[in-house]
Amino acid sequence: MTWVAIARKDFEDVVRSRMVWGIIGVFLVLMGIVTLGASSQIEDPAATDVISFFTNVGGQLFVPIIALVVGYMAIAGERQSGSLRILFGLSHNRRDVLLGKLASRTGVIAAATLVACAFTAVLMLALFGSLPVGTVLAFVALTLLLGAAFTAIAVGVSATAATRARAMGGAIGSYILFTLLWHPLVAGLHYLLEGDLVGLEAPGWYLFALRLNPLEAYRQAMSLLVDGYVPALVGWETIVEDVPQGAFQQGALAVSDRVAGDLPFYLSEWFAAVVLAVWIVVPVAIGYRRFQRADLN
Amino acid sequence: MPAIRTRGLTKRYGAGDEAVVALEDLDLEVAEGEVFGFLGPNGAGKTTTIDLLLDFVRPTEGDATVLGYDTQPETDAVRDRVGVLPEGFDLWNRSSGRRHLEFAIESQDGDTEPETLLERVGLDRDAGRRPVGDYSKGMSQRLAMAMALSGDPDLLILDEPSGGLDPHGIRTMQEIVRGEARRGTTVFFSSHILGQVAAVCDRVGILDDGELVTVDSIEGLRETAGVGSRLVVEIASEPGASVDELTAIDGVTDVTRAEDGLHVTYTDPRAKATVVHRLVESDAAVLDFDIEEATLEDLFAAFTGSNADAGLEYETDARLEGEEDSGRSGDRPFGAGPEEVDR
Incomplete structure (x- = not known):
């Protein structure tokens, strides 16, 4: 059980890091600007729209990046x-070292995530005077899972890397894989198997393969949660898929609109949580x- | 039961022709309660040996036991009983020195007080409160020493412990080693500085290029190798005492006259004082004297047969050739030299 001592010591050290608090601060400012700016532009804004802004900025940029930054040196740093x-x-x-480091860094990310989520809740209250509690709780839980998944990826990479440079390369590489490479790779696979790019109505396996990406799992689950389309950081649909013009703007690209018939279980909200757990x-x-x-x- | 025993311990990196041998077929036995010096230049395989003992790296061949426990399946038992001061480490800059010790004590279920440990290594309470990021190299070294002692180890492994320490710090470190030895702790002391090993160790093993060259006591080494230390006395006039008279002193092996003074070679350090005393008594005007320690290089040359003509090269000469430790300020290969005069 000596990993507890390592976790406690490491947590103290990391929360004293100015960089971590700096990233959180920048994010909160960014989040405030996006929320205020965007809610004045959309018609009839609702409290859950704030969550969808968060998913965009926080879920796809802030949480994974801060988790990778906090995690990648966890073990490689001590080793070097x-x-x-x-x-x-x-x-x-x-084992103690790995467990202790994982626990402490996950704790730091959970704290940062909770701060960000609390800020989101405050924005919702301030702008709309109401808080859809159930939705917010599910949102917090999924965001914590996302943070834990990226921390696990970073610590896993850190345990494998012999040097700081390799750990950093692995962390950056994983983020590039999830944001820039995953979707084109799955689209390429579809092209190889079917001979064309996927259309608006997509086969289940295709959407499932996309969802195995933790960022995508989170984004799709959030779309279902707020009942609206949350665009990805890069709009790959318009580039590597054969979707009708305008589908992107109309928000017709939500998973529920792309499969024929009932949503299979592996594309449901809770299955996104399973995907994230696997990534931990x-x-x-x-x-x-x-x-x-x-x-x- | 030996404190350390290795059999055919070998570590190679890479495979085939490309393989780099870090340690070759090491058979070593260190008795319990002994202070064992592990001597060799940087890159000889000293740290590799320590890494193998702590299961930091895995042997290519052979095995090792520490305090009777096999380093491979019984790693945890080994680590519970060992205190380690590694070479070249960073501490956790944002934590205070005291917090480091609390962590070390907690990690080992100890009951020592952090203050007691700080005192033992010569750090005051004020230093203990400061974040370690503000520490000098020497202070970090002292703190790491305190952490190594925090679990009251049965075996203390010190890898180049004098790095960054000033002469006073080196003395503290040597006192700690002697104190631990009195309490029955086995000390494994790795260094590339002959003077420091000579100052505290019962026996010495010399490692060169991954191979154990010899194991002996310091006196034994010097005798076998025929290399002693040299006292150079600068005198204004002819010495009143004859060269023969000086040669007769116990421990003195040779006396010659040279341009820069009288060269007295000895194997017993206590002979120095007698020599100087004799000269002063004989009314010779002693202007200055200097001690030139036989270096590790001299011992190597004697044992490995390399550079045989230069068998009696001295420190001052050797240093001109550009030593491998040139980047390590504060580490003088004859570190024990200046203090030895005080004793």
């Missing part, structure tokens, strides 16, 4: 600086396995 030897000298083993377990398991076997000098 030699303080890992001190931890080992203090009776900790590799798998990177940590891989990182743990590699870390256990590595020569750590």
Whole structure:
């Protein structure tokens, strides 16, 4: 149980970092501007629109980026600086180090996420005077899961990387994979299998493959939650899919509008939570396995 | 039961022809309660050996036990009983020194007071309250030493412990090593500085290029290698005492006259004082004297046969050739030199 000592110590160190608070501060300002600016432009704004702004700015940029920034040095940093030897000298083993670091960094991200969510709730109250409690709770839970998933990815990468540069490369690479590469890759797969680009009505496997991306899982779940289309950071639909002109603007690209008949279970809200949970377990398991076997000098 | 025992311990990086041998077939036994010096230049494999003992890296061949526990399946048992001061580490800059010690004590279920540890390594309470980011290299080294001691280890592993320490810090470190030895702790002391190993160790193993060259006591080494230290005395006039008279002093092996003074080679450090005393008594005007320690390089040359002609090269000469430690200010290869005069 010595990982608890590591987690507590590490948490203290990370929350003292000015960079973490700086990123949170910048995000909150950004979030305020987006909310105020956008809500004055859309007709008949509702409280849940604030959540959809958050999903856009917070869910796809802030939460993953801060989680990657906070997590990528967790183990690679100790390894490169030699303080890992001190931890080992203090009776900790590799599992303790990994668990302790994962717990502490996840805690930091959970705190940052809660601050951001609280700010969102305040905005909703201030602008609309009401708070759809159930929706907000589901939103907070999914956002916490998203943060935990990206922390797990970062710590997993950190456990695998021998140097700071490689850990950073892995963290940046994972974000690029999810935002820039995933959708074109799935579209490419469809092209190979079917001979054309996917249309507005998409096969279940296609949407499922997209949803295996944690960012996409979060975005789609939030779309369902607020009952409206939340656009992705990059509008790949208009680039690598054969959707009608204007579909993007009309918001007709929500998952529920793209499948024929009932929504299969693997495209439901709760399944997005399962996807996010898998993204917590798998990177940590891989990182743990590699870390256990590595020569750590 | 030996404190450390390695059998055929080998570490190679890479495979095939490309493989780099970091440690080759190390058979080493360190007895319990012993202060063992592990001597070798940077890159000889000292840190690799320590990393293998702590299961930081895995051996390519061979195995090792620490305090009777196998380093591979029983890693946790080993780490519970060992205190480590590694070479080249960063601490956690935003935490105070005291917090580091609390963490170290908590990690090992200890009951030592952080203040007691701070005192032992010569850090005051005020330093303990400051964040470690403000510490000098020497203070960090002291703090890491305190952390290594926090679990009351049965085996203390020190890797280049004098890095960044001033002479006073080196003395504190040596006192701690002697104190721990008195309490029955085994100390494994790795260094590339002969003077420091000589100052505290019972036995010394010399490692060169991944291979153990020899294991012996310091005196044994010097005798076998035929290299001693040298006292250079600058005198204004002819020495009143004859060269023969000086040579007769116990521990003195050779006396020659040279341009810069009288060169007295000795194997027993206590002989120095007698020599100077004799000279002063004989009314020779002693202007200055200097001690030139036989260097690690001299020992290597003697043991490995390399550079055989230069078997009796001295520190001042060796340093001109550009040592591998040139980047490490504060680490003088003859670190124990200036203090030895005080003793």
